[in-house]
Amino acid sequence: MSELKRTPLYATHVALGGRMVEFGGWEMPVQYAGILEEHHAVRTAAGLFDVDHMGQFEVTGADALPYLQHLLTANIAALALNEAGYALMCYADGTVVDDTFVYHLPRKKTGEAHYMVVVNAGNRAKDWAWMKAHVAGFRVNLRDISDHLYMLAFQGPQAEQILQKLESFDLSKIKYHFARAFKIGKQSGLIARTGYTGEDGFEMFIPVDSGKHVWDAILEAGKAAGAQPIGLGARDSLRFEAKMPLYGHEIDAHTTPIEAGLTWACDLDKMFIGRDCILKRKLEGVTKKLVGFEMIEPGVARKDYTVAQAGNPIGVVTTGMFAPTFKKNLGLAFVAPEFAKLGTEFDVIIRGKPVKARTVKTPFYANRAKMK
Numbered sequence: 001m002s003e004l005k006r007t008p009l010y011a012t013h014v015a016l017g018g019r020m021v022e023f024g025g026w027e028m029p030v031q032y033a034g035i036l037e038e039h040h041a042v043r044t045a046a047g048l049f050d051v052d053h054m055g056q057f058e059v060t061g062a063d064a065l066p067y068l069q070h071l072l073t074a075n076i077a078a079l080a081l082n083e084a085g086y087a088l089m090c091y092a093d094g095t096v097v098d099d100t101f102v103y104h105l106p107r108k109k110t111g112e113a114h115y116m117v118v119v120n121a122g123n124r125a126k127d128w129a130w131m132k133a134h135v136a137g138f139r140v141n142l143r144d145i146s147d148h149l150y151m152l153a154f155q156g157p158q159a160e161q162i163l164q165k166l167e168s169f170d171l172s173k174i175k176y177h178f179a180r181a182f183k184i185g186k187q188s189g190l191i192a193r194t195g196y197t198g199e200d201g202f203e204m205f206i207p208v209d210s211g212k213h214v215w216d217a218i219l220e221a222g223k224a225a226g227a228q229p230i231g232l233g234a235r236d237s238l239r240f241e242a243k244m245p246l247y248g249h250e251i252d253a254h255t256t257p258i259e260a261g262l263t264w265a266c267d268l269d270k271m272f273i274g275r276d277c278i279l280k281r282k283l284e285g286v287t288k289k290l291v292g293f294e295m296i297e298p299g300v301a302r303k304d305y306t307v308a309q310a311g312n313p314i315g316v317v318t319t320g321m322f323a324p325t326f327k328k329n330l331g332l333a334f335v336a337p338e339f340a341k342l343g344t345e346f347d348v349i350i351r352g353k354p355v356k357a358r359t360v361k362t363p364f365y366a367n368r369a370k371m372k
Contacts, residue, residue, distance in 0.1 A: 004025060005025055008209075012216075013050065016229055017032050021232070024121035025121070028050070029229070030233045032228065037228070038229075038234035041227070041234075042156045043324075046154060046156030046162055047229070048153070048227060048229050049154070049235060050215070051152065054124075056144075056151065057131060057142060057143065058114070058115070058142070058143040059117060060108055060112045060114050060115070060143075061112055061138070061139050062112065062139040068102065070271070071131065072089060073088040074087035074265055075270060076102060076104070080104065082103075082104065082178055083104055083178050084194055087100050088100070088251070090256075091273070092273060094281060097123070098119050099120070099262075100127075101117075102116070102117050103192065105179075116205075148207070150205070151204070152203070152204045152211070152215060156197075157199060158225045158226075158227070159200060159201040160202075161225070163218065165221045166218070167191075168183075179192035184206075185217065187207065189210070190205040196244055198241060198365050199367060236319075241363070242364075243363035243364065249303060258286055259334065288315065289335060291332070291362070292330065292331070293348075294329070295356070296358055299329065300329050300350070301329065301331035301348045301357070302317060302320050305348050306349040308349055309345075315336060317331050318331075320348075323365075330360075330364055346359075
């Protein structure tokens with residue numbers, strides 16, 4: 001087994017009491033004070049995440065836009081300057097290579113178009129190989145800048161107010177899914193109103209040697225408001241409540257965006273890798289649908305647990321857990337389409353025993369006050 005990678009803030013996480021675990025080839029903090037406390041801190045105040053394990057790829061050149069149009073499901077041409085958008089990379093059969101966030105950034109000094117593609121940590125090497133394999137015929141330059149940038153996320157209803165103590169420009173002017181340059185002390189970088197929690201908040205890209213300075217400054221500024229460092233455990237429960245997909249769970253190389261409920265992220269009026277197969281699936285119908293459910297009887301559903309009705313398997317759980325915001329055991333599962341209707345009851349097989357559950361509306365949690 002290869003040695004786990006560590007972000008430059010590893011020692012800081014340990015000093016803060018972070019319990020370190022393996023994730024996507026990295027040694028990352030799963031929790032500090034505890035998953036429940038950290039989850040509620042993000043929902044009620046603000047939380048700071050080290051997400052430097054994620055990958056960032058720079059795309060420039062005369063054909064940067066047509067290349068990304070070919071590679072990604074969303075209409076990248078529709079992104080305004082400094083706007084970010086969610087998009088998927090798909091295989092030729094329409095299944096998912098990875099999900100990404102794409103930033104349309106100001107042109108380089110050379111006048112070349114400039115984009116940044118942010119990818120999942122565990123998929124970084126695979127995504128990089130996939131992107132490089134499809135540059136033929138395009139005047140495009142790719143650069144893996146992951147090791148040059150430090151990526152932090154600061155999420156929660158008080159995130160803007162806390163960060164405003166450290167920044168002179170009006171953060172309220174940054175619209176949802178838009179970015180701009182920022183400066184904390186002498187450290188400059190890119191700040192975007194994006195995130196993976198269902199809350200308002202920001203993601204920051206800064207020079208790697210400035211990561212600790214910015215991390216410490218944010219926690220100090222947010223101390224009185226209850227801001228906390230947040231581990232992977234609460235990151236998962238937060239994204240789950242907001243029904244934000246996680247690769248290897250709701251999306252993978254066996255699932256198309258149609259089945260995962262991500263049709264909105266696919267512009268089927270343009271050509272891209274996998275487009276025809278995705279369109280075929282949309283027109284002919286799917287064999288599975290992603291649904292949310294709540295446990296009626298005591299029990300926690302976990303990934304890969306079988307979903308059954310009348311003793312017959314009808315699907316499989318993708319994510320399941322105790323949802324701290326609702327104090328309920330909730331889950332997401334792929335089921336046969338005829339069982340996807342709201343209110344449908346079925347069993348989740350937990351340690352060999354059928355435990356009753358019922359489909360409910362998703363996302364479980366939605367807070368769009370600032371996300372406009």
